[in-house]
Amino acid sequence: MIDPTVARIERLLRNPLVLITAAVVLAAPVALLAWLLWPWYGAFVQGLLADAFWFPLLFMLFVLVMILNATALCILAERKIAGFTQDRRGPNRVGFWGLLQPIADGLKFLFKEDIIPANVDRGLFLLAPCLALIPALIGFAIIPWAGEVRWPWMPADAPAVSTQAASLDVGFLYLLAVGSLGVYGVVLAGYASNNKYSFYGGMRATAQMISYELPMGLALLCLLMTAGSLRPEEIVAQQAGSGVWYVFLHPLAFLLLLTSSFAETNRAPFDLAEAEQELVGGFHTEYSSMKFAMFFLAEYAHMITGSALLVALFFGGWHFWGLPGAEDTSWVAMLLRLAVFVGKVVLFIGLFMMIRWTIPRFRFDQLMRIAWLGMLPAGVVLLAGTAVLAALGLERNLWACLALNVAVLAGMLVYVGRSRRPVTGRQPDLPPVPVGAVSG
Amino acid sequence: MRDEDVLIVQEPELTAAERLYLPQIFDGLRTTLRHVFSLKRRAQVVCEYPDVKREETGALRTTNYRGVHRLNKDPDGRVACVACFMCSTACPAHCIHIEAGESPWPDREKYPVRFDIDELRCIYCGMCEEACPVDAIELTPHYELVGRTRQEMIFDKAKLLQIYEETKAVKPRRNPPITDYGLTGGQSRDVAEPNVERKI
Numbered sequence: 001m002i003d004p005t006v007a008r009i010e011r012l013l014r015n016p017l018v019l020i021t022a023a024v025v026l027a028a029p030v031a032l033l034a035w036l037l038w039p040w041y042g043a044f045v046q047g048l049l050a051d052a053f054w055f056p057l058l059f060m061l062f063v064l065v066m067i068l069n070a071t072a073l074c075i076l077a078e079r080k081i082a083g084f085t086q087d088r089r090g091p092n093r094v095g096f097w098g099l100l101q102p103i104a105d106g107l108k109f110l111f112k113e114d115i116i117p118a119n120v121d122r123g124l125f126l127l128a129p130c131l132a133l134i135p136a137l138i139g140f141a142i143i144p145w146a147g148e149v150r151w152p153w154m155p156a157d158a159p160a161v162s163t164q165a166a167s168l169d170v171g172f173l174y175l176l177a178v179g180s181l182g183v184y185g186v187v188l189a190g191y192a193s194n195n196k197y198s199f200y201g202g203m204r205a206t207a208q209m210i211s212y213e214l215p216m217g218l219a220l221l222c223l224l225m226t227a228g229s230l231r232p233e234e235i236v237a238q239q240a241g242s243g244v245w246y247v248f249l250h251p252l253a254f255l256l257l258l259t260s261s262f263a264e265t266n267r268a269p270f271d272l273a274e275a276e277q278e279l280v281g282g283f284h285t286e287y288s289s290m291k292f293a294m295f296f297l298a299e300y301a302h303m304i305t306g307s308a309l310l311v312a313l314f315f316g317g318w319h320f321w322g323l324p325g326a327e328d329t330s331w332v333a334m335l336l337r338l339a340v341f342v343g344k345v346v347l348f349i350g351l352f353m354m355i356r357w358t359i360p361r362f363r364f365d366q367l368m369r370i371a372w373l374g375m376l377p378a379g380v381v382l383l384a385g386t387a388v389l390a391a392l393g394l395e396r397n398l399w400a401c402l403a404l405n406v407a408v409l410a411g412m413l414v415y416v417g418r419s420r421r422p423v424t425g426r427q428p429d430l431p432p433v434p435v436g437a438v439s440g
Numbered sequence: 441m442r443d444e445d446v447l448i449v450q451e452p453e454l455t456a457a458e459r460l461y462l463p464q465i466f467d468g469l470r471t472t473l474r475h476v477f478s479l480k481r482r483a484q485v486v487c488e489y490p491d492v493k494r495e496e497t498g499a500l501r502t503t504n505y506r507g508v509h510r511l512n513k514d515p516d517g518r519v520a521c522v523a524c525f526m527c528s529t530a531c532p533a534h535c536i537h538i539e540a541g542e543s544p545w546p547d548r549e550k551y552p553v554r555f556d557i558d559e560l561r562c563i564y565c566g567m568c569e570e571a572c573p574v575d576a577i578e579l580t581p582h583y584e585l586v587g588r589t590r591q592e593m594i595f596d597k598a599k600l601l602q603i604y605e606e607t608k609a610v611k612p613r614r615n616p617p618i619t620d621y622g623l624t625g626g627q628s629r630d631v632a633e634p635n636v637e638r639k640i
Contacts, residue, residue: 084476087485255462354476358468370461416459 016096050154052161063140069302072102076352085357099139107295117194118175123191129287132185135178135190136301139164142174143308144233146318146338150329160329163338164233171230172220175309176213182302183209186266186273186283189295193286201282204364205273208263211371212270216260218379219253223313224387226250226395229316232309236317240325242396245316249401249414250386252409256379261306263371266299272364307348308341315344365410365427374416382408493564495581495610502611505581506564509557511600512613519601520576523550527568527577535561536568555597559585580607 012018048054060097076091076098083090091098110428116125141164148160168174183205190202226249227235239245247254263270274282311317318337362370385404386395395399455572475481487494494500512520523540541553568577580603587593595603 081476084482087475087478087482089482089486089488092488354469354472355465358472359465374461400508413457413460 002061009029010093013095013100014093019096019099022181035171046151046153050151050158052159055161056163056165059145059163060141063143063145064137065167067137067140067301068297068303070304071297072106074300074303074349075105075296076101077349078356080348081353082357085354109290109293111255112289114291115286117286121192121194121195123318125286126291128185128189128192129291129298130185131188132182132298133294133301135181135185136298139175139178139305140308142168142171142232143305143312144236144317145341146334147233147236147326148329149331149334151331162233163334167231167233169230171235172309172313173230174222176217179302179305180209180213182264184415185295185298189287190273190283193283193302195286197279197281198283198285201273201275201279201285204275205266205283207431208266208270208272208367208371211368212260212263212375215256215371215375215379216264218376218383219250219256219260220313221378222250222253222379223257225383225386225390226401228395232312236312236319237326239316243319243321244398245314245319247314249396250314250382250405251402252378252382252405254310256375256382257266257314258310259370259375261310262352262355263367265302265306265352267303267352269359269361270367271361272367275361303352305347306434307345307352310348311341311344317341374412378412379406381411500581502581505583506566506579506580507581507583508559508603509562509568509595509600510578510580510603510607511555511597512578512604513601517550518545519555519597520574521552521555522548522570522574522576523552523555524573526571526573530567530571531562532563532565532567533563535559547588552597555600557595557600559593559595560590575613578611578613580611582607582610 023318048058079101080090080098082088089099091109094100094104116122144162144164146163148162150158183184186205187202190198190200190205193199223235223246224230226246227238227240229235235246266273272278272282274284276282279285284292287295318341320340323336323340324330324333382405385408386401389395389397390402471586487499489498489583496504514520521538522543523538525538525540528536528538529536535558537554537556539554539556540550543549543551545551566579569579572578582603585593
């Protein structure tokens, strides 16, 4: 028997009208107060928004809050998609369509007992979740979310403000550096836990990270040769200018980068560091409560960073054919561009999740073989080919680049087709299966 | 086992596309996406339990669902168990405790004075059902099993017989009672009706 009071609350929460009413009732007084006080602080806010220093910072803060919320929503989405792929419904008890599930999850994490086992290395144990989460979050600084914007109240001669927190010369190298820092959190968690399974998880994460940095770097180098710039906003502007996204020029480089970012985010099929079936929980076995939640958040924040990077570098960032380009700096166009960028990121997150629920986890030797025998040679050949194209001045030529990528892909197909050493499946150095010689 | 009984299955050779791995991923994605967007299949599979129950949708197979045990009664209303200890011997979880006593009835030697099943230890494997020579113990389709204490979850003979009364409408005693000597003229059922389908 369900407790009638609980049943009534559940029913109430599941009614979308109740939720909308609650949101309006809560938000209306705040909005009213903000509107009434606008004459006192309006000029200050307008000044901040028009300032070339403060606007990117505020925008970054906005993005940070959105991403922390988005990770919570991602967890709901993941559980929903997990349910759907398995013909289930996913969480649907808390709120309409399960939409309040992230709140319930968050509350659960907050109120759980926070256990620190007796024999852990206390300092590192506490440091590890922070080290996992922070790199995932600061990576967003260089993502060019929506180009530049010019508010209506800005004077005509003032420069437009950018929606990118930091425009760095080193550009996506920064993201590479910061992104791979995230593995320190995993390794330290494994080491500090004083637990051999956690330690295995950390070791695996290290080896995997080192292996997959290389193809990732090679893919990015190909892109760098084509774009001639490391600044993501410039790469996006190039793609928006020509209308040809770099994924059309370099599909193979995109695939390499995509696969590497799966590995970098430690998600299936590359989630060996936390392989539940082998390592209990992997590096976060000993973590509980909010510290565990931070690893969780880090994984999803990493996924969003990876998706944003892929979108910016290969999928034209905020560019979409027929929508206003970089020259339109009105705030409407800015919001449109932001929506396009976020939409693309959401699509990528969907892909990440679908892949997770499609492909079984690699065995460790398969993982290594894919990186060192599959992706690395392909990346090197692709890089050499792109270098030749760049020397011939053909690096922005769609057909030349596409032909190169297809040729390398076909070469890979021929090579692995003839190779005696498949990525998965039976390896040649295993002893042959004895035929008819089994007794017992 | 003889050598010729062993069937050796060779791993199939991978084709070039399978070795490249990418086409396989798209193949897999197609399958999962098909499931994601198949509302019909989901509606067929899912039963939202506390609101809807499987017996209401017809998804519960009452004949072979392994839920709470019951002790069957013979047509005279007596407990069908003959206290042979086969079930408690077969039980892998050691959750059946029987105390046998001399039967007050002429058609059998023993009957259970006490018959306790610890429903918390039970793993619902159905081995007791298989072992019972008189089909006295059976698993019912009743699955909502709750209690406030551990002691409460140890079901005694009275409780198990009561479950029989509650569930016999849903799942009648499948095989004819073989201890019911009155119906077969004092003979074992196998002798009287050798061709009747029996549970193995």
